[in-house]
Amino acid sequence: MIKKITVLGALAMLLFPSCSKYQQLLKSNDYEEKYQMAFVYYNQGDYYRSIQLFDQVLPFYRGTDRAETIAYTYAYAHYNQKDYMLASFYFKKLTTNYPRSKYLEECTFMSAYCKHLDSPRHSLDQSSTEEAIEELQFFINKFPGSERVDEANNLIDNLRAKLELKAMEMARLYYKMENYNAAITSLNNILKDFPDTDFREEVMIIILKARFDYADKSIENKKESRFKEALETYDNYIAQFPSGDYEHEANQIQRNILRYLNSYSKSSL
Structure with missing residues (x-):
């Protein structure tokens, strides 16, 4: 324990003069030394001290030949600090x-x-x-x-x-929350903003599901037109993905749509 304290004390004594000299430099009016030491600290990787000194010399050397190099190094000091x-x-x-x-x-x-x-x-x-x-x-x-x-x-x-990815996750969330119009709008925006998206097939099947669910939960006099929109969405999906990963699910939705439309046609006779 005594040996450990002695070592720590020795380190503190070594560091103290350096800290003391640095604090004196910060308080001094010797801008030439501040300028030189700012680069010394920068080259040593002590970006914190370098930045503090650059903060002081930047206004002093503004408009001089040194100002541009100071500004350049100052920016990199913040970059190296990960700020x-x-x-x-x-x-x-x-x-x-x-x-x-x-x-x-x-x-x-x-x-x-x-x-x-x-x-x-x-x-x-x-x-x-x-x-x-x-x-x-x-x-x-x-x-x-x-x-x-x-x-x-x-x-x-x-x-x-x-x-x-953020847009896709938001669209999935809208659908999960049964906010079908928001889901459809978000998904269509993905197709517009990211035409080469890897999510294209998933986007289109969710649009189909959202249109179907929206139609199914609509009031009676809105259902027919909305089921027809869902059927158009199904046709678009199958045209682009005739053997897609969601083909079975899409076909099941189509059957449900046609079942409703057929029953509606019969009831209208």
């Missing part, structure tokens, strides 16, 4: 403040890339995901010859897949 929202903000700020910067292409990409990294799992709010897609597309349009274009396209594909 992706702030990193994205500062990368984008650099592109705005220095539109002819030699870092323009890189920082335009990094601003979008940080938004991608900040994108949460699909079950959460996807605002940052949509922003990331917009920024990545902006990058592709602005720098079509960049070697990063393929990576940007792949990132967009991954982000869109996340939006697609």
